[in-house]
Amino acid sequence: MKEILYLEVPTPETETVRSWLQTDFEPxxxxxxxxSEGFRxxxxxxxxxxxxxxxxxxxxxxxxxxxxxxRTTYLKVFRWAEQPFPSEGEILQRLTKEIRSRFPxxxxxxxxxxxxxxxxxxxxxxxxPLTVKYFxxxxxxxxxxxxxxxxxxxxxxxxRNPQQPRQVVFFAGERGSRGAGEQHFGYAQ
Numbered sequence: 001m002k003e004i005l006y007l008e009v010p011t012p013e014t015e016t017v018r019s020w021l022q023t024d025f026e027p028x029x030x031x032x033x034x035x036s037e038g039f040r041x042x043x044x045x046x047x048x049x050x051x052x053x054x055x056x057x058x059x060x061x062x063x064x065x066x067x068x069x070x071r072t073t074y075l076k077v078f079r080w081a082e083q084p085f086p087s088e089g090e091i092l093q094r095l096t097k098e099i100r101s102r103f104p105x106x107x108x109x110x111x112x113x114x115x116x117x118x119x120x121x122x123x124x125x126x127x128x129p130l131t132v133k134y135f136x137x138x139x140x141x142x143x144x145x146x147x148x149x150x151x152x153x154x155x156x157x158x159x160r161n162p163q164q165p166r167q168v169v170f171f172a173g174e175r176g177s178r179g180a181g182e183q184h185f186g187y188a189q
Contacts, residue, residue: 003078005096010106012068014068024102025099027094030042035065037066038065038075040062041061042061043060062080062085062088064076064077119142120145121135131145135148
């Protein structure tokens with residue numbers, strides 16, 4: 001048995017993902033046999049290559065299943081046989097593409113806040129109540145949550161408007177006055 005695909009599906013609704021796998025996803029090859037956590041994809045015996053005895057080997061099938069941990073759904077695909085399943089690559093590509101389309105990543109934008117009017121706790125309390133609750137228990141929690149909020153905004157801005165990062169490591173001769181041929185590193189300040 002070999003794991004051939006592992007995906008994180010960004011939803012806590014594992015039952016919805018399982019139902020989609022079992023009813024809507026069409027692998028394009030093989031016969032779907034539903035299981036409690038997903039399905040098995042088998043090759044009907046009539047299409048088994050001539051001269052290959054499945055009783056001598058593992059069955060030619062894929063096992064696709066989902067499970068949930070901490071509000072996230074995970075999906076794995078295992079191949080039972082040593083040889084790839086017919087059209088295995090295409091099936092895995094189709095599964096990945098369709099699951100990403102049906103269950104896309106969704107990262108809600110943090111609310112715009114004005115810290116001159118209210119504390120970070122008051123500003124974020126209605127949107128992120130548990131985050132606020134736990135940061136309130138920390139020493140310097142208000143400062144730390146303000147920094148976390150700032151880093152989140154900065155990261156999102158960088159994703160929206162990517163820029164070439166500035167160089168921070170230089171080799172001798174690129175910057176500074178070290179002699180030619182010396183192997184020293186310098187750091188931007």
